[in-house]
Amino acid sequence: xxxVTQSPTHLIKTRGQQVTLRCSPKSxxxxxSWYQQALGQGPQFIFQYYEEExxxxxxxxxxxxxxxxxxxxxxxxxxALLLGDSALYLCASxxxxxxxxxxxxxxxxxxxxx
Amino acid sequence: GIQVEQSPPDLILQxxxxxxxxxxxxxxxxxxxxxxxxxxxxxxxxxYIPSGTKQNGRLSATTVATERYSLLxxxxxxxxxxxxxxxxxxxxxxxxRFGAGTRLTVKP
Numbered sequence: 511x512x513x514v515t516q517s518p519t520h521l522i523k524t525r526g527q528q529v530t531l532r533c534s535p536k537s538x539x540x541x542x543s544w545y546q547q548a549l550g551q552g553p554q555f556i557f558q559y560y561e562e563e564x565x566x567x568x569x570x571x572x573x574x575x576x577x578x579x580x581x582x583x584x585x586x587x588x589x590a591l592l593l594g595d596s597a598l599y600l601c602a603s604x605x606x607x608x609x610x611x612x613x614x615x616x617x618x619x620x621x622x623x624x
Numbered sequence: 625g626i627q628v629e630q631s632p633p634d635l636i637l638q639x640x641x642x643x644x645x646x647x648x649x650x651x652x653x654x655x656x657x658x659x660x661x662x663x664x665x666x667x668x669x670x671x672y673i674p675s676g677t678k679q680n681g682r683l684s685a686t687t688v689a690t691e692r693y694s695l696l697x698x699x700x701x702x703x704x705x706x707x708x709x710x711x712x713x714x715x716x717x718x719x720x721r722f723g724a725g726t727r728l729t730v731k732p
Contacts (some may be wrong), residue, residue: 512721532669543720545722547665551724551725552710552712552722552723552724552725553667553710553712553722554722555629555719555720555721558718558719564717566718566719567668568719598665600665600666600667610670612657612672613657613669613720614669615659615666615668615669617665617666618665620665
């Protein structure tokens with residue numbers, strides 16, 4: 511049973527560029543959440559997708575957008591990259607519905623913005 | 625918004641020692657999880673514990689939701705327990721908030 515997978519593992523971009531990160535949820539999971547973890551801090555919630563809709567959003571600007579596909583995989587897009595966007599981006603999957611279940615995290619994508 | 629505070633921020637132990645990590649939260653929550661983040665950044669779920677006590681080997685956790693705190697116990701610590709331990713609370717709107725973590729170093 512494959513766990514949560516993310517690609518790419520590492521990425522280097524320059525300011526102003528755009529980036530797309532990808533996540534495949536654990537088998538059987540239908541909900542994907544994205545987090546940003548800056549160095550030395552805890553993860554911060556970006557948004558959650560369920561049934562191809564953004565269900566909840568954290569305190570992140572509109573430069574951060576996402577998408578969920580019919581197979582439940584998801585993408586995180588960040589436009590107009592800033593130096594402060596350098597972080598570990600984590601994807602987590604779970605079973606959605608009215609009762610929340612345990613979230614399982616992927617290995618993350620390390621983004622460096624120069 | 626809700627505050628999630630973890631203590632201590634740093635902990636250094638000798639192999640074989642026991643420890644208790646604490647997580648306080650400022651408002652009622654839908655759920656609470658404990659995670660261990662290894663040096664490569666992988667977050668591993670340890671406990672899903674909205675209330676009560678659970679045990680898994682040398683680890684156990686207790687959440688007292690009415691008093692808004694949770695404890696993670698590590699007994700007979702090993703060097704492989706090193707890393708950062710996070711408490712995360714799930715709000716009623718599906719938002720999840722993490723504490724700043726406790727960095728544990730277990731020395732041989």
